[in-house]
Amino acid sequence: MGSTACLDRDATVDEVVEVMDEHGYAVVERYLDADRVAAIVADLEPILAATPTGRNDFEGFGTKRIYALFGKTRAFDDLAVDPLLLGVLDQVLGHYQLSAPTGIQIGPGEPEQPLHRDDQIYPIPDPHPELVVNTMWAFCDFTVDNGATRLFPGSHGGQPKPEGEAIAAEMPAGSVMFYPGSLWHGGGANHTDVPRLGVILEYVVAWLRAQETHLLAVPQEVAATLPERLQELLGYNIYPPFVGYVDGRHPRRVLESRP
Ligand SMILES: O=C(O)CCC(=O)C(=O)O
Structure with a gap:
């Protein structure tokens, strides 16, 4: 990949934006060192072993x-509230929540995924301010051969789907x-x-419905133990003045x- 869109790990929020x-x-x-990458991969391995392949x-x-x-x-508790990440989200989205946090292990032989926009699930006409910001965290080297995004x-x-060849976002683990x-x-x-x-740790503005319903996906007894900012990002929050009250x-x- 060309280096124009690549930054060092000491990049600032303004530079990323x-x-x-x-x-x-x-x-x-x-952005993550090799030890952290290895620890996360080890953590995900048993989860992946129990995860089925896709349905479509x-x-x-x-x-x-x-x-x-x-x-x-x-x-991913600390990565979801990483200061660089939240700084970018503050600037681009303002009020936001986690939308679709998803591990994606592309298996050998998998063909290309259809090209899409992550915001096209919302029926909001183009052009519009950005509604979604996604982060793709690489836990191996992403190459043109192994399925780099x-x-x-x-x-x-808000542009129509481009013609021609996409580039592969190659990046080291x-x-x-x-994006x-x-x-x-x-x-x-x-x-x-x-x-x-x-x-992917994907975020959406707080006034739209998140892709995944975290309030049901994360057991309440687990959510109660998490840092407050992460609880907010998982839906225990309001969009001011009162969207989302209970x-x-x-x-x-x-x-x-809770008792
Ligand atoms: O796995 C990737 O590189 C991208 C996946 C993606 O864009 C998606 O599932 O929405």
């Missing part, structure tokens, strides 16, 4: 997707790629005999009043 705005994506290379072209018949991620592992640089902002929900992209084909493992009160009170 500027590069994402210009190119439609920004890769912060090796979009999920991929040879691809495993870990849904209900925050109900299954604590490995394909994308069309500059295709964000530990890197994180930021807005309006960017045309899709998983790549895996031509190797080794799975490609990535995790019995007229902030949803956090439900966790606080």
